[in-house]
Each structure stands twice: as structure tokens, then as C-alpha cells.
Amino acid sequence: MSIDMAAGPVEVRIIRRRRWGAWLLGAVVLLAIAIIVVAGARARIIDVDVFFHYLTSGEILLGAWSAILVGTVSMAVALTGGLVAALMRLSGNPILSSVSATYVYFFRGTPMLIQILFWYNAFPTMFPYLHIAIPFTDIVVVSERMPLVITPFVAAVAGLGLAEGAYMSEIIRGGILAVDKGQQAAARALGMTQSQIYGRVVIPQAARIIIPATGNQYIMLLKSTSLASVIGFLELLRITQGIYSANFRVVELLAVAAFWYLAMAAIVTAIQTLLEKVFPVR
Amino acid sequence: MNASNTDSGEEAIRVESVQKAFAGFRALKDVSFNVRNGEVIALLGPSGSGKSTLLRCINRLEVIDGGRVYVHGQLIGYQQRGGDLHEMSDAAISAQRRSIGMVFQSFNLFRHMTALQNIMSGPVFVLKAPRAAAERRARELLDKVGLADKAHSYPTELSGGQQQRIAIARALAMDPKVILFDEPTSALDPELSQEVVAAIKTLAEEGQTMLIATHEMAIAQGCADRVLFMVGGELVEDAAAPEFFSSPQHERSRQFLARHT
Numbered sequence: 001m002s003i004d005m006a007a008g009p010v011e012v013r014i015i016r017r018r019r020w021g022a023w024l025l026g027a028v029v030l031l032a033i034a035i036i037v038v039a040g041a042r043a044r045i046i047d048v049d050v051f052f053h054y055l056t057s058g059e060i061l062l063g064a065w066s067a068i069l070v071g072t073v074s075m076a077v078a079l080t081g082g083l084v085a086a087l088m089r090l091s092g093n094p095i096l097s098s099v100s101a102t103y104v105y106f107f108r109g110t111p112m113l114i115q116i117l118f119w120y121n122a123f124p125t126m127f128p129y130l131h132i133a134i135p136f137t138d139i140v141v142v143s144e145r146m147p148l149v150i151t152p153f154v155a156a157v158a159g160l161g162l163a164e165g166a167y168m169s170e171i172i173r174g175g176i177l178a179v180d181k182g183q184q185a186a187a188r189a190l191g192m193t194q195s196q197i198y199g200r201v202v203i204p205q206a207a208r209i210i211i212p213a214t215g216n217q218y219i220m221l222l223k224s225t226s227l228a229s230v231i232g233f234l235e236l237l238r239i240t241q242g243i244y245s246a247n248f249r250v251v252e253l254l255a256v257a258a259f260w261y262l263a264m265a266a267i268v269t270a271i272q273t274l275l276e277k278v279f280p281v282r
Numbered sequence: 283m284n285a286s287n288t289d290s291g292e293e294a295i296r297v298e299s300v301q302k303a304f305a306g307f308r309a310l311k312d313v314s315f316n317v318r319n320g321e322v323i324a325l326l327g328p329s330g331s332g333k334s335t336l337l338r339c340i341n342r343l344e345v346i347d348g349g350r351v352y353v354h355g356q357l358i359g360y361q362q363r364g365g366d367l368h369e370m371s372d373a374a375i376s377a378q379r380r381s382i383g384m385v386f387q388s389f390n391l392f393r394h395m396t397a398l399q400n401i402m403s404g405p406v407f408v409l410k411a412p413r414a415a416a417e418r419r420a421r422e423l424l425d426k427v428g429l430a431d432k433a434h435s436y437p438t439e440l441s442g443g444q445q446q447r448i449a450i451a452r453a454l455a456m457d458p459k460v461i462l463f464d465e466p467t468s469a470l471d472p473e474l475s476q477e478v479v480a481a482i483k484t485l486a487e488e489g490q491t492m493l494i495a496t497h498e499m500a501i502a503q504g505c506a507d508r509v510l511f512m513v514g515g516e517l518v519e520d521a522a523a524p525e526f527f528s529s530p531q532h533e534r535s536r537q538f539l540a541r542h543t
């Protein structure tokens with residue numbers, strides 16, 4: 001050994017090894033991106049003025065707004081339906097449990113597109129008239145021809161909301177099952193009722209597990225509102241297509257649509273991050 | 283150790299011929315015993331002998347198949363009308379549980395609540411006590427278990443021994459007539475379990491009625507007035523603590539003591 005132990009404390013420098021491979025890989029990727037961007041700019045694949053002109057045009061904003069509206073109302077339906085279905089499934093009551101399982105099977109197992117078409121086209125022919133009255137009284141809540149009740153908006157919300165509810169029910173059920181059984185036992189032993197056990201103990205802890213997946217589903221749902229174009233609902237994609245089929249500015253208009261979907265995704269991501277702070281991992 | 287309790291001698295728990303089976307497997311076979319007010323009972327027995335099941339039958343976390351359980355003279359889970367027993371509503375059973383505290387082997391503190399919120403949860407949510415009063419009482423209890431500085435800590439920020447002391451405080455916040463302990467120190471290192479043993483000792487000295495399933499001889503020998511010894515779902519010995527430790531009657535009791543002392 002050549003180390004001089006008596007030499008006292010010597011300033012020892014630590015020399016990190018260079019990650020040449022990582023730097024090289026990064027450089028290759030950046031170069032590739034630069035080549036594509038330059039090529040795109042040379043070829044003038046997108047006319048920036050046209051892009052900005054349509055980005056905030058009235059029609060497009062209306063389309064973006066309908067996507068947010070349908071997506072959000074559908075998500076509210078899905079959360080409510082999903083929570084009810086999850087609680088039914090976990091209730092231990094065999095009838096409620098199998099009704100819930102059947103709902104999930106059908107609504108998760110068929111394409112959303114078919115469900116939207118079903119609510120708009122098939123349902124009103126099956127039940128042509130909607131009449132809701134309170135039994136044993138003269139009070140009539142609704143009495144209307146079904147096609148007037150099932151507007152494209154209603155059909156889109158029914159189709160998207162109920163299909164999404166099936167997914168949400170599984171996400172919520174998974175979240176609830178992930179909460180340690182001992183938590184429920186402790187709550188029950190304190191004398192909490194079943195609704196207090198869920199409301200005060202189980203759901204607040206399941207929320208942490210449910211939120212990230214729900215953010216995912218919400219973004220998917222906002223994008224899925226484009227499916228409602230098949231029933232003539234004026235949403236973002238349909239409006240965009242309408243414009244470019246007249247002026248052939250396909251790239252700019254698709255970019256505009258993509259921009260607004262990305263903006264919605266950013267908002268949902270922000271909400272999700274906020275909620276994750278409200279319900280931290282513990 | 284039932285010194286100061288004024289109504290000591292009165293019956294706190296009466297278990298009469300309780301039966302419990304899980305899918306045909308008989309976990310409790312005709313178990314009967316009484317606990318007087320202020321008594322501290324150690325429930326001993328090998329693992330799988332039915333101690334947890336017995337405790338869970340007393341506060342009806344498990345529904346019994348036969349027999350009766352009374353806590354302070356109240357029949358648990360049923361109402362007697364005429365010659366028939368009518369099963370109570372869930373709400374009525376929840377109300378009965380308020381006066382029966384329970385402390386678990388795995389603490390089971392609510393993970394999304396601070397220590398203080400855990401202790402307040404029973405009074406505020408179940409008893410609908412005013413928040414300010416509940417908080418004052420919770421802080422007293424934190425002080426009592428020696429954790430006044432941990433009021434705003436979450437369970438994950440506490441050691442096992444600290445969590446268990448908070449769990450004891452959470453049970454005490456309901457002013458329970460009896461507290462059931464299910465192996466309160468079994469998940470703890472010997473060192474940490476000493477803190478919990480000390481907390482239980484203090485309660486014993488104050489005359490709190492307790493039924494404690496345990497393997498911890500410091501509890502059984504140091505706090506208990508009586509010992510119940512279970513084997514295979516049967517209560518095989520019910521004796522005053524000094525007698526049980528000096529001259530155990532049952533063969534299995536002797537074997538058990540040989541291993542644990």
C-alpha cells in the first residue's frame with residue numbers, strides 16, 4: 001500500500017465519471033428534431049397566420065366550449081354512476097352486486113360510438129314517448145315526444161357518461177378495495193354508521209388512488225366528445241372539418257383542434273395535481 | 283386494581299354460551315364468562331385459539347351464531363320482545379358500539395387524519411360533540427399518553443408505539459365502559475411495547491374495565507386481575523391472576539406459561 005497514513009487530512013477530489021453515452025444519445029435526438037423542424041419550416045407545412053386566425057374564431061371557440069361542456073357533464077354523470085355502481089358491487093347484496101356487474105359488463109364492453117348511436121337513433125324509436133307523472137296525483141313532470149327530449153347533447157352525454165361510468169365504477173371499486181380493511185374495522189368499532197365509514201374514512205383514503213386514473217379518464221372523455229359528431233352534434237372536430245372542407249387548410253385547422261384539446265388536457269392535469277395535493281399519500 | 287371505581291362489582295360484560303363458526307369451522311365453542319366493572323382481564327391462549335374472534339363478537343364486528351353478549355346489562359345486537367330476540371337495526375348496533383372501545387394489533391389509526399383528528403373523530407362524527415370541546419378533550423388525552431407534541435403528526439410520521447398510544451387515546455375519547463385490546467403490543471419491538479404497557483397500566487390503576495388479548499406477560503402479570511385461558515375456541519381456565527400464574531390448573535395453561543415466562 002502506498003497511502004501515507006500519517007500525512008493528515010488531504011483534500012480528496014471526487015471525479016464523477018462522464019456519462020458520454022447519455023450525452024451522445026441526447027445530441028442525436030435533438031439533431032433529429034432540428035432537422036424535422038427546419039424541413040417543415042422550409043416546406044411551409046403550416047401557415048402560422050391562418051393558424052392564429054382560426055385559433056380564436058367564434059366557431060372554433062364554440063366547438064371547444066361544447067367539448068368541455070359535454071365532456072364535463074358526462075364526467076359528472078360517470079362519477080355519480082360509477083360511485084353508485086361501485087358501492088352496489090361492494091354492498092354484499094347479491095342482487096345489487098350482480099346488477100352492477102352486468103352494467104359494467106355491457107357498458108364497458110361495447111364501443112362508445114355504438115352507445116351514442118343507440119341513444120340518439122335507437123332509443124327514441126323503442127320508446128317514442130316520454131311521460132313521467134307522480135303516481136296517484138295529477139302532477140305530470142314531463143310529457144314529450146322522445147326525439148325532442150333526446151337532443152344530440154342529451155344523447156352524447158348519455159352515451160359518453162354511462163360508458164365512462166362503467167370504467168369509473170371499476171376505478172372507484174379498486175380504490176376502495178385498496179384501503180386497508182382495518183380502517184373500516186376501527187371506524188365501525190368507534191360506532192360510525194356505514195355511511196360515515198365510507199364518507200369519513202374509506203372514500204377520503206381511496207380518493208388518493210382514484211384521482212390519477214380519473215384525470216386520465218377525464219382527458220380521454222374530452223377527446224371522445226369528437227365521437228358525438230356522428231349524431232350531428234356540433235363539437236370541435238366536426239366544426240374543424242366543416243371549415244377545412246371549404247378552404248382546404250387541413251393542416252392549420254387540425255392543428256387548431258389539437259391545440260384546444262391540448263389546452264383542455266393541461267387544465268385537467270392542473271386540477272389533478274391540485275387534488276393530489278389535497279389528498280396526499282399517507 | 284379496581285380501586286376507585288364507584289360501581290365496581292357491577293357487571294361490565296357477560297358472555298353466555300357464545301358460539302361462532304366460520305364456514306363450518308368452530309372458532310368459539312360455548313364460551314361463557316363475566317367481567318365486573320373495573321376489572322382488568324388478560325385473555326391468553328395460543329395463536330388461533332379464538333381470542334380475536336371473541337373480542338370481535340363482543341362489539342359485534344362478528345355476528346355470533348349462538349349465545350348472548352351483554353355489556354353493562356344491555357344485550358348486544360338484539361332486542362328481546364316477548365320470548366323472541368329481534369335483531370337490531372345497523373344504527374342501533376352502531377350506537378351500542380360507542381361505549382365499547384377497541385384497540386387493534388395493527389393500530390388502525392385513520393391514515394388521512396392527524397393524531398389529534400384521530401382522537402377527535404369519534405366524539406365529533408359519532409357523538410356530534412362540539413369541535414372545540416372535542417379538541418380540548420383530545421389534547422388532554424394526548425397529554426395523558428405522553429404525546430402532546432405529536433398532535434399534528436400523521437400516523438406514518440409516528441413510531442408503532444406512538445401510534446398505539448394514539449389509538450388508546452382515540453378509544454378513551456368515547457368514554458367507553460369497557461375497552462377491548464386485541465394483542466396491543468404484538469406488532470411492536472420489545473422496547474416500544476413498554477410504552478404501551480405503561481399506558482395500559484395507568485388505565486388499570488384508574489379502574490378502567492379492560493379485556494386484553496395478549497402474549498405480553500408484563501400486561502398479564504402486571505395489570506390483570508384475572509386470566510382467561512383459551513384453547514381451540516374453548517375457555518379452559520378462568521382464574522384470578524395470582525392463582526393462574528402460581529398454580530395453573532389446565533395442562534395447556536402450564537405448557538403456555540412454560541413457554542412465555
Ligand SMILES: Nc1ncnc2c1ncn2[C@@H]1O[C@H](COP(=O)(O)OP(=O)(O)O)[C@@H](O)[C@H]1O
Nearest residue numbers: 304307309327328329330331332333334335336
Ligand atoms: N373471518 C374468518 N374467516 C375464517 N376463519 C376465521 C376468520 N377469523 C378467524 N378465523 C379462524 O378462527 C380461528 C380463531 O382465530 P382468531 O380468533 O384470530 O385466533 P387468535 O386471535 O386467538 O389468534 C382461527 O383458526 C382462524 O383461522
Ligand SMILES: [Mg+2]
Nearest residue numbers: 333334335465
Ligand atoms: Mg388474534
